[in-house]
Amino acid sequence: MRYKLISCEVFYREMCAVIAQAPHMVDVEFLPKGLHDIGAKGMSARLQAVLDAVDVTLYDAILFGYGLCNNGLVGLTAPAIPLVIPRAHDCITLFLGSKERYQEYFTAHPGVYFKTSGWIERGAPTGELSQLSIQHRTGMDRSYAELVEKYGEDNAQYLWEMLGNHHRNYSQYTFIEMGIEPDDRFERQTEADAAAKGWAYAKVQGDMGLIRRLLHGEWHADEFLVVPPGWRVVARVNERIIDAVPPATA
């Protein structure tokens, strides 16, 4: 089989590690992590453009290295070959290996911010996408100095308190070790970041299983959605997370 993988760059090291040992031939195209920040409509439009540009005569299926990503996959239409998407709210499910394990961890630790090699190396929006992010377009990403200049000291203090810290209710960094890291640099970085913020630090072992099954073609229906050609992706607020609907369905 020959697959085309379209993946968020947050999985760069993980995908490359699995592709190297995959039983299939996998061509990969990584897209910027910043797509996550431009809003659902902008993200799905960009993903659709990438999907539409795939030469479908070359591949048996297109694989997606994405979760639902805040509805960023909603409305995508599969081209003339199937599109395979993990049933996941976001990338953390792919790092932890199953949506059940993610849900369990999330429920027990609502104040956790996750880190992986990709989140550390590629977490911050760069380039043109940083100008398109919702934060930027709504004026929520300004520095304190910019706020002072535009709104005066008094208002800037208030705005900084309201907008300056998106993670004020978080209390822990959890580093997910995937086993593909070169050494402990990412773990140490996360630990240092936690100390700097006065947050708790924890490390959990990731699970490459879900990523491996995606690239090995083992698409169990409870873990993956296979979107038939021409069908469209919809979000579901239940354990399925996403479904496919035929073209005529509103």
Place this chain on the structure above:
Amino acid sequence: MENLKTLYTAIVEGDAKTAKAVAESAIAAGVPPQQLLNEIMIPAMDEVGRLFEANEYFVPELLISARAMKWALEVIKPHLIAGGAQPAGRVAIGTVKGDLHDIGKNLVAAMLEGGGFEIIDLGVDVGADQFLEAYRTKQVDIVALSALLTTTMPSMKQIIDEFKAAGVRDKVKIIVGGAPVTAEYAGEIGADGYSENASSAVTLARSLVGAG
């Protein structure tokens, strides 16, 4: 009236200190607080909402205007209460169970307060029991639920279901919002309304309490 125009401008431009000072002098000069509120302050916030919808104002402008409104409101509130005036309605607002994001929720709360509503802010990670408690003890007209994550959207349905189970679902209006929430989902879970942003949340809340 010159002063009152200054109050209007101070709110629209987000100048809290001037808004407060002008409200104080207006009250001292004997301007009826109800008139200040209905003819100057709420129209000023409506203008702020209009500018936001027209993409001329962004989130920081909304916030500083809402703050100026709040400072002026604090001046006139004791006089309004003494005169027997009631708020447009009482809103219990919170980010739902499992979700700790509060910027959007705080923005909606600030805009609703600027729109004449009394706000009971329950914070983040709020479960059905806390919303029910607020409903029972605070004479709440509207319950406003916020979620930023698709993982926590099911909490919205659970909260509405708990209001049904408690037999009080029809006694209160429930509205929902947040980045991943849609009008379709609001309908699916039986909410009374959905708003895409903090500005239109005010219009929605007013229509639900019959003040629109």
